[in-house]
Amino acid sequence: MTDNLHNLLVGDEPVALRRIEKALHSADVENETVEAVVSALIWRRCTAGPNGMLGAVLNYECAARIDVLPEHLDTIGASDAAQALRDLRADIPLKDEQIQNGLIDWVDANPEIAKHGKALDDDFDDVAQKVWSFMQESQTELPDSEIPDKKTGLFSRLFGG
Secondary structure, three states: OEEEHHHHOOOOOOOOHHHHHHHHHHOOOOOHHHHHHHHHHHHHHHHOOOOHHHHHHHOHHHHOOOOOHHHHHHHHOOHHHHHHHHHHHHOOOOOHHHHOOOOHHHHHHOHHHHHHHHHHHHHOOOOHHHHHHHHHHOHHHOOOOEEEOOOOOHHHHHOOO
16 A cells, blocks of 8 residues: 555654655655755654764765755754754864765764764754655645555565565
């Protein structure tokens, strides 16, 4: 069973954000709205784990967008998250190109950045509601992508389905 993005956006509560991220990322539609939503969803996923804000520079998918993430977060209305990312970025004396592959080794060699990242974790709220509201307001600029139901069962859990 599948649903479409525009049908999901009728509800008030954010649902299926990871599946929406995958669907929009693989959509053939490229525009600033789609890019901002995809970036925000990737950033949310990367920073929601145990690394918190540091996930923005540790995870390749997020680090690859380091040069546009603050702008995209501002676009969807998550200015507090964008500012926290700018603050973290200001403490990393590397060029964006050096960050784009992820900084696991650099963070290991510079433990003070981990402390700063932890401190920044309290500076922003989950962006789920903001990205959801932004998608609702921008429906005409978003493709009505098919969002497949979450797969269940042993194999889907093993292989990330």
